[in-house]
Amino acid sequence: MHDIEKEIRESKSGMTMIVKTIVRFAMGIIILFGAYIVLYGHLTPGGGFAGGVILACGYIILTLAFGKDIALRKLSDQGASIMDNSGALAFIVIGLLGYTGGYFFLNFIDHGKRFELFSGGIIPLCNIAIALKVTASLFAIFIALAIFGKFISGLVEEEE
Amino acid sequence: MxxxxxxxxxxxxxxxxxxxxxxxxxxxxxxxxxxxxxxxxxxxxxxxxxxxxxxxxxxxxxxxxxxxxxxxxDNTAIERHADTFSVISSLIFFGLFLIFAFLAVHELRPFGEPLMRVSKTYLATSAEKTGATNVVTGILLDFRAYDTIGEATVLFTSVVGAFVILRRRGRKHKRESDTEKVGILEDADIKKDFKGF
Structure with missing residues (x-):
């Protein structure tokens, strides 16, 4: 952990010290807000898609402020693709589990009390699956456009 | 308002x-x-x-x-060609659009009073059937979960497309058929060929 801190402080990539400091404070709040929007999606406005986009924005801010090396260490493109696929698989598996009671996407879990966090059956689980998927895929699209795309435009020479 | x-x-x-x-x-x-x-x-x-x-x-x-x-x-400013054909055709299509929009807007219901045949049932029974107090999420993930799967598929396809087109470098598998097609011969092959002479 200490090595990463030192490396972040010494690395020249990314934006200035002011941006890096503010992003370090704001990052936790952004992730917390995104998680709140996802987990309370069945009670208050929001849901898996909106919360997932907020989480993806958090990672994108990290990429813009600290440069691609440190951001890709937090969530690499391989990791993003695994997260994307597991989210999609989880969503489909939840749908298929509905066949235990009759049909596709049956809300087979007990609905619980209204206005409670653990209520709504499969809906919070679906929200979490979609949030995983949206976070990973939007971050992956950003990586592809901003980092891979540089090599295509020819403005930046290939590193390897 | x-x-x-x-x-x-x-x-x-x-x-x-x-x-x-x-x-x-x-x-x-x-x-x-x-x-x-x-x-x-x-x-x-x-x-x-x-x-x-x-x-x-x-x-x-x-x-x-x-x-x-x-x-x-690259920032490239697109140069504009003031073409008579494009001006005339865009004017014609804009006129057609105005005519059809005029006809269609007459058929619409007034602003703020939508036709709610299916959604009335959703609004009335969403809370007790799905257990979710946010009606929008209840509809998206319970009544209309198929649509949400379609949306997830669209996102998945776009990611696959972005990665395939923009990935850092193409995957190069050296196959024998490739070298034959292009006509690149290894040193050993050249020697083998020239042995016959």
Missing amino acids: DLFLLILLVFMIIGSVIAIETKNLLSSVISVGVVGFSLSIMFLMLGAPDIAITQMVVEILILVILIRATITT
Whole structure:
């Protein structure tokens, strides 16, 4: 952990010290807000898609402020693709589990009390699956456009 | 309320016209952002906070991606050809659009009184059938979960497309058929060929 801190402080990539400091404070709040929007999606406005986009924005801010090396260490493109696929698989598996009671996407879990966090059956689980998927895929699209795309435009020479 | 919505609409139209007409790509992207944020405020005022949140967040993401993309690639101002054919054809299509829009708007119900045959049932029974107090999420993930799967598939396909087209370098598998097609011969092959002479 200490090595990463030192490396972040010494690395020249990314934006200035002011941006890096503010992003370090704001990052936790952004992730917390995104998680709140996802987990309370069945009670208050929001849901898996909106919360997932907020989480993806958090990672994108990290990429813009600290440069691609440190951001890709937090969530690499391989990791993003695994997260994307597991989210999609989880969503489909939840749908298929509905066949235990009759049909596709049956809300087979007990609905619980209204206005409670653990209520709504499969809906919070679906929200979490979609949030995983949206976070990973939007971050992956950003990586592809901003980092891979540089090599295509020819403005930046290939590193390897 | 209606006046405020009209002002926002005019603001959005001005923003989109500027986005098309301006030469600078960066200011064009910012004008697109103006349109999106005004749309988000409109959704908020019309009582759709779910869509307002999604619209605002997606707009921020798109602005970041577009600014990043327009800065890294070449800024080329598109030159305009004042072609008589394009002017006449666009005028004709705009006239056709006006005629059909006039006919279609007459068939629409007045603003604020939508036809709610299916959605009445959803509104009435969503809370007890799904257990979710947010009706929008209840509809999206319970009544209409198939549509959500379609949306997830669209996102998945777009990611696969972006990775395939923009990945760092193509995968190179050296196959024997490739060397034969291009006609590249290894040293050993050349020696083998020349042995016959």
